[in-house]
Amino acid sequence: MEALILVAEGGGPTLFARMAITRALNRHYVPEFNPKGKEPHWGRRKLKRDK
Known part of the structure; x- marks a missing residue:
C-alpha cells in the first residue's frame, strides 16, 4: 500500500x-x-521451400 500511495x-x-x-x-x-x-527440439528446422 505504501508504494501505491507514493505513486498516487x-x-x-x-x-x-x-x-x-x-x-x-x-x-x-x-x-x-x-x-x-x-521437450528439446532435435530435428532440423523446416523451411517453407522444403514443404
Whole structure:
C-alpha cells in the first residue's frame, strides 16, 4: 500500500507499485515444479521451400 500511495501522491516509481500489487494478489499461489520441463527440439528446422 505504501508504494501505491507514493505513486498516487508524489509520482513515485510505478513499477514498484505494480510489483507490490501483483505480489499481494498472488500471495497464496504455490508454483508447481515440473521436472520434465520443455521437450528439446532435435530435428532440423523446416523451411517453407522444403514443404
